Amino acid sequence: METRRLVLTLTGIAVVMIVVLGGLGAILLASGGGDDNGTTAGDGDEDGLGERVEGELRLFGPDPITLDPACASDAGSAEYIVEIFSGLVSFDLDLNLIPDIAEDLPEVSDDGTVYTFHLRSNVLFHDNSRPVTADDFKYSLERSLNPDTQSTVGEVYLDDLVGAAEFIAGNADEVSGIRVIDPQTLELTITEPSAVFVDKLTYPTAYVVDQREVGDATCFEGGGWTLTPNGTGPFKLEEWDLGRKIVLTANPRFHLEPAPALERVTFILSGGSSFVMYENDEIDITGIGSNNIESVRDPNSDLNADLHEGPSLNVFYIGFNTQEAPFDDADLRNALSLSIDRNFLAREFLLDLVVPAKGILPPGMDGYNEALPDIPFDPDAARDLLEKAGGAGVIDGATILTSGQGATPSDILQVVLAMWEQELGITVSIEQEDFGLFLRDIDDGKFQMFSLGWIADYPDPQNFLDIKLHSESANNEAGYSNPAVDALLDQADGEADEATRLELYQQAEELIVIDMPWAPLYHGKASYLVKPYVEGFVIPPFVIPNLRYVSISR
Amino acid sequence: MPAGLATYIIRRLLLLPLILLIVSFATFALGRYAPVDYVEIQAGPRAQPETIERIREERGLNDPVPVQYVRYMGNALTGDFGISTRYQGFPVADVILPRMWITMQYNAVVLVLTFSIGLPLGTWAALRRGTWQDPLSIGVFLFFASVPVLISIPLLQWLFSVKLGVLPSGGWSEAEYLGVELGIFSKQAVLPILALTLPGVAGIARYMRGQVMEVLDQDFVRTANAKGLKASTVVTRHVARNALLPIVTILGFELAALIGGSIFVETLLGIPGIGLLAFESIKSRDYDTIMAIVLIGSMVFVLAMLVIDIAYGFIDPRIRVEGRIS
Numbered sequence: 067m068e069t070r071r072l073v074l075t076l077t078g079i080a081v082v083m084i085v086v087l088g089g090l091g092a093i094l095l096a097s098g099g100g101d102d103n104g105t106t107a108g109d110g111d112e113d114g115l116g117e118r119v120e121g122e123l124r125l126f127g128p129d130p131i132t133l134d135p136a137c138a139s140d141a142g143s144a145e146y147i148v149e150i151f152s153g154l155v156s157f158d159l160d161l162n163l164i165p166d167i168a169e170d171l172p173e174v175s176d177d178g179t180v181y182t183f184h185l186r187s188n189v190l191f192h193d194n195s196r197p198v199t200a201d202d203f204k205y206s207l208e209r210s211l212n213p214d215t216q217s218t219v220g221e222v223y224l225d226d227l228v229g230a231a232e233f234i235a236g237n238a239d240e241v242s243g244i245r246v247i248d249p250q251t252l253e254l255t256i257t258e259p260s261a262v263f264v265d266k267l268t269y270p271t272a273y274v275v276d277q278r279e280v281g282d283a284t285c286f287e288g289g290g291w292t293l294t295p296n297g298t299g300p301f302k303l304e305e306w307d308l309g310r311k312i313v314l315t316a317n318p319r320f321h322l323e324p325a326p327a328l329e330r331v332t333f334i335l336s337g338g339s340s341f342v343m344y345e346n347d348e349i350d351i352t353g354i355g356s357n358n359i360e361s362v363r364d365p366n367s368d369l370n371a372d373l374h375e376g377p378s379l380n381v382f383y384i385g386f387n388t389q390e391a392p393f394d395d396a397d398l399r400n401a402l403s404l405s406i407d408r409n410f411l412a413r414e415f416l417l418d419l420v421v422p423a424k425g426i427l428p429p430g431m432d433g434y435n436e437a438l439p440d441i442p443f444d445p446d447a448a449r450d451l452l453e454k455a456g457g458a459g460v461i462d463g464a465t466i467l468t469s470g471q472g473a474t475p476s477d478i479l480q481v482v483l484a485m486w487e488q489e490l491g492i493t494v495s496i497e498q499e500d501f502g503l504f505l506r507d508i509d510d511g512k513f514q515m516f517s518l519g520w521i522a523d524y525p526d527p528q529n530f531l532d533i534k535l536h537s538e539s540a541n542n543e544a545g546y547s548n549p550a551v552d553a554l555l556d557q558a559d560g561e562a563d564e565a566t567r568l569e570l571y572q573q574a575e576e577l578i579v580i581d582m583p584w585a586p587l588y589h590g591k592a593s594y595l596v597k598p599y600v601e602g603f604v605i606p607p608f609v610i611p612n613l614r615y616v617s618i619s620r
Numbered sequence: 621m622p623a624g625l626a627t628y629i630i631r632r633l634l635l636l637p638l639i640l641l642i643v644s645f646a647t648f649a650l651g652r653y654a655p656v657d658y659v660e661i662q663a664g665p666r667a668q669p670e671t672i673e674r675i676r677e678e679r680g681l682n683d684p685v686p687v688q689y690v691r692y693m694g695n696a697l698t699g700d701f702g703i704s705t706r707y708q709g710f711p712v713a714d715v716i717l718p719r720m721w722i723t724m725q726y727n728a729v730v731l732v733l734t735f736s737i738g739l740p741l742g743t744w745a746a747l748r749r750g751t752w753q754d755p756l757s758i759g760v761f762l763f764f765a766s767v768p769v770l771i772s773i774p775l776l777q778w779l780f781s782v783k784l785g786v787l788p789s790g791g792w793s794e795a796e797y798l799g800v801e802l803g804i805f806s807k808q809a810v811l812p813i814l815a816l817t818l819p820g821v822a823g824i825a826r827y828m829r830g831q832v833m834e835v836l837d838q839d840f841v842r843t844a845n846a847k848g849l850k851a852s853t854v855v856t857r858h859v860a861r862n863a864l865l866p867i868v869t870i871l872g873f874e875l876a877a878l879i880g881g882s883i884f885v886e887t888l889l890g891i892p893g894i895g896l897l898a899f900e901s902i903k904s905r906d907y908d909t910i911m912a913i914v915l916i917g918s919m920v921f922v923l924a925m926l927v928i929d930i931a932y933g934f935i936d937p938r939i940r941v942e943g944r945i946s
Contacts, residue, residue: 131662131904132708139664216675218663286679289709308707308715309892310792337890338777338790346781346789502656502905505665518665540668 120329121618123600124349126340127333129309133292135270136210137285139219141521141609144270146333148611149314151273151297154183154203154252155264157610161430161525163264166322167198167274167298171264178259178562179228183252189321191276191296198298200252202274204244208233209280210271211241216285223271223523226256226263259560261567265524268610274298300326300614311335320614327602327617341595345369350597350618353605359417359593372595377430379522379607381423381530383584384466384482387514389545392460396581401451402461403585405489406482407443412588415481419593423586425575426530430607433527433568435575441586445489458492465497466515469504478587479517508543516543519590522608527571531555535578546583625933632926636919643918644911645689651907652685658705658905692911702908706900712912716897720916722792723886723893725804726812731874733813734820739867741821742828743860749833761829764822773815773888780811787811790889812885820874827870831863838862865935872928876921 128142135151138144148156154168165171167189172181189198210220211230224230228243243255256263266272276296283291293306300322301314312333316326337343344352354362354373362369384402386393393399408422424440427433452458468479479496486492494515499507508516522529532555533539537547551574558570578584592605599620606612659675676682680691695702701712745757780787787807795806803809835841836859844854886896894913901909 129900131706134709137708139662139667213674213678216678218659218667218671218675221668221671222666283709286705286709287703289707292709307718308710309719309897334791336791336892336896337788338888342777342782342789343791346785348788348791500656502661506656506660509669520665523666541666 121327123328123331123351123603123613123616123618125331125333125351126337126343126349127312127335129335130312132285132289133295133303133306134283134285134289135273135275136206136215136217136220138270144609146303146312146314147270147273148299148609149301149331149613150295150299150303151270151275152299152611153270153273154185154267156268157525157606159604159606159610159612159615161432161607161610163268164322172254178560179256181254181256181264182247183254185250185252186321187250189298190319191298192302192317193296194319195296198274199249200246201249202277203252204240204246205277206274207244207272208241209275214282214284217271218285219269220271223266223269226258226260226266228255228257259562261559261561262524262526262528265526265529269523300611301331304330309335314613322614324614326614328613331613344595350600351594351603353592353594355593356417356419359419362595369595372597374594374596374604376592376605377428377607378590378592378605379428379431379525380519380590381426381428381586382420382478382519382588382590383423383426383517383586385508385513385516385518385544385584386582387511387545388547388581388583389511390514392455392464393514395455395460397451398455398461399582399585401448401455401490402486403441403582404444404448404451406441406485406585406587408441408587409443411478411481416478416588420588420590423588425579426535426584426586427527427571427575428522428589428607431522431525431527431530433571435572438572438576438579441579448489452490452492458490461492461494463493463495464514465495466517467497467499467504467507467513468517469501470498476517482587511543511545518543525608527568527575528555528559531571531574531578532559535583544583546578546581548577548581551577551581625930629926629930632929636922639922640915640918644693644915647911647914648689648692648907649685651905651910652688654905656905657681658907661904662705662708692908696911696915701912704901704906704909706904706906706909712908715909716894716912716916719892719894719897722803722891723882723895725802726809726891726893727816727882729804729809729813730816730820733817734824734874735867735871737817738821738824739828739860739864742825743832743855743863745825745829746832746836747855749836757829758826761822761826764818765826767819769815769819769882769884769888772818773811773885776811776815777889790891792891792893808891812882812889812891815885815889816882824867824870828863828867831866832859835859835862865932868928868931868935872924875924875927876917 128145130138130143130146131140132138132143133146133150135147138147152166154166155163155171156166158164163171167185168183169186170184172183174181183200185198185200185203187197190196191198207224207227209215210217211224211227211233212220213234213236221230221234227241229238229241230243232238233241243257245253245255247253279291279294279296281288281291283289293303295303297303300317300320302317303312304315305311305313312335314331314333316329318325320326334343334349337348340349340352341354341358343349361367362373364370386399386402388394388399412418412420412422421429422440425435425438427435452461466479466483468476470476483494483496486494504516507513508518520530520534533541535542535544535546535551536555537549537552554570554574554577558567558574561567561570592607594605596603599618601617601619602615604612604615657676659672659679659681663672680688683691692702704710704712704715707715741757745754745761748754748757777789781789787810790808790811792803792808793806794801794803797805804813841854841858844858845851883895883899885891886893887899890896897909898913900906901913
């Protein structure tokens with residue numbers, strides 16, 4: 067029977083393919099050492115539609131690149147790390163620096179360079195095997211700095227330590243500025259007084275990891291331990307199904323008050339739109355953007371009562387290449403800045419999801435200058451300044467560099483360009499690059515203008531002004547250099563009195579706004595929806611552990 | 621198995637390493653010569669250029685590309701396909717296999733549905749030639765075959781998860797059915813299967829309709845009808861079988877898609893399959909993962925084509941592989 071033969075053949079093809087694919091799978095699996103713990107299929111006890119376990123919070127989370135504290139350079143990874151691990155100090159939700167594994171904030175020597183931390187004696191690793199000691203911190207800090215670990219961020223946050231440079235260069239076996247006095251006492255010495263050194267210790271690169279578990283794993287090899295990390299944070303990692311979900315469970319022995327009230331937190335890492343998932347009751351919290359904000363703001367909307375807003379410590383700006391003509395001319399930069407209608411941009415175009423910027427520092431940050439005047443929208447003044455700078459001709463054909471994929475650059479940038487064209491009659495073209503290439507080009511000064519944002523690592527003006535606009539900072543892409551500003555920033559950095567220090571930063575910011583190396587556009591806000599039965603949830607303005615404050619009541 | 625066939629298969633299999641070599645070198649070189657590597661992307665805006673350069677050196681990214689290629693192939697031959705950098709520190713196999721499994725599952729269902737619905741539907745449409753159902757069915761097929769998933773998926777999402785609230789809007793999970801736990805038993809699988817089956821069925825039906833109509837005009841069909849055979853016998857035994865032949869080729873391509881995945885469907889629905897992984901890997905310059913995906917994809921494609929070629933010989937005695945290779 068020919069027909070039967072045909073059917074048999076087709077079935078045969080399918081069977082052969084399945085065997086071949088299965089074989090391939092087996093080969094690959096064998097090459098992976100067979101250790102696919104947690105990367106295989108999940109529990110399967112849920113079908114993800116509106117079902118929930120008692121005391122469970124369901125979130126839509128970013129898909130992290132790593133859960134290794136020494137290696138995380140992105141906020142998406144840090145969000146999980148700060149819940150699973152912890153360090154000497156951290157921030158609470160009011161952005162106060164609080165002791166974490168340290169018993170108190172450190173004692174600082176008179177010259178401001180030696181910090182002594184006394185550790186709590188009751189902090190256990192998640193497996194309850196042993197308490198955290200000063201040795202563990204020495205190991206963890208040195209691991210972050212060790213070139214063999216290949217961390218891209220270790221030295222960004224820890225290079226203040228005495229001996230860090232020698233250690234990185236391979237000229238020392240240990241970092242001399244990290245001393246273990248006794249199991250409960252750690253002494254850190256920095257090269258010169260710094261108001262933000264302790265702030266930097268809240269970043270994951272200074273978190274403690276279990277030496278016995280981590281061993282010599284680098285950032286790029288041997289990441290398997292992060293599937294079962296033995297941390298000290300408020301939550302334990304229960305399951306990490308790469309690319310699919312992360313499940314955290316409460317650490318019942320957590321050393322700070324309040325201890326976690328949630329039993330478990332499930333982060334869904336994949337799925338369509340988080341707004342739709344929220345509407346569909348698949349998750350309890352979602353961020354919200356300009357596509358959906360209007361419908362939610364409608365008082366008749368079911369979701370209206372769920373809407374929350376909070377400050378976010380960031381600034382979005384257009385940077386100018388102050389080292390090269392024509393943008394080395396402050397008049398030209400000011401002309402461009404004055405012809406941007408920030409109110410329209412923030413309120414009409416971005417639907418009040420952002421706040422118009424009047425300076426560099428975002429509202430909510432220490433040192434934010436309430437009294438700083440708004441940057442006006444003044445096309446006449448802008449045209450005068452442009453004439454002074456040589457007229458529209460000097461800027462014709464200029465390009466602005468931006469990052470992203472696809473051929474559509476951000477709407478915001480297009481609006482700004484349209485304003486420039488309308489008010490000043492100048493045409494600027496957009497050049498879009500892959501994020502990595504974009505970063506390299508602005509680092510190398512290969513741009514005329516660029517658009518970028520900056521998000522706080524810690525709530526201190528130093529993190530914005532010193533790092534982005536000090537002439538000697540490696541992150542000063544605009545190449546801005548004003549000796550008066552440098553002097554103020556240096557003075558602030560060594561200033562012990564907090565009020566004076568903040569005032570110095572405000573003075574520096576005033577000078578910066580006059581020079582306009584950046585045209586600051588706006589500060590983002592966190593806008594999000596929270597189900598009514600979730601209590602105590604806020605999106606912090608930058609990454610800080612926030613889940614232990616959350617509870618569920620229904 | 622005839623000796624000629626064995627020789628043919630062996631010859632084709634011997635070509636496989638050569639094909640893989642060419643594909644792998646092209647992929648490798650394209651990746652390495654593209655500006656910006658994974659160290660730079662992951663370092664982000666805060667890292668110092670010196671740190672990036674140091675790590676690049678340690679990871680061998682500064683070596684000449686041919687040297688890096690030889691090193692990679694050396695490791696690959698011993699079964700070490702490298703380390704992912706998007707999922708930093710995890711072996712590529714650990715990252716790829718669970719993803720491949722997900723993509724295979726829903727694509728297998730799509731494949732079965734597409735053919736089991738599309739073929740009879742196409743045959744039916746051809747037999748209705750000249751009636752009012754003909755332009756209607758053509759219109760429907762054309763419509764569903766032409767709507768890209770970029771448009772159909774948001775509509776399906778809106779209808780099933782927002783409006784009706786019966787399906788989750790995306791993602792992937794497992795569910796148990798008859799004691800077996802598989803992703804395709806979960807509600808998450810419905811949308812991708814629907815989104816791929818609709819255009820698949822329409823496409824196959826349209827193709828099958830054309831094939832059947834062509835066969836219907838052949839002399840032997842007229843002869844069969846003239847002999848007084850029952851219409852159903854003519855269709856199943858003579859028409860359908862002959863019309864199916866070219867469809868086998870399509871089956872080959874569909875089989876390759878089993879693990880090739882669909883970048884659009886997976887990106888839109890957030891299904892953590894191989895397509896989404898490929899997209900993310902390219903974005904983050906995850907060299908080793910990209911290599912593994914491309915190599916597996918090419919290997920499956922070559923093998924699928926080989927199987928199809930051999931299958932032709934079985935189905936149609938007129939196409940004998942011996943004849944082809946002599």
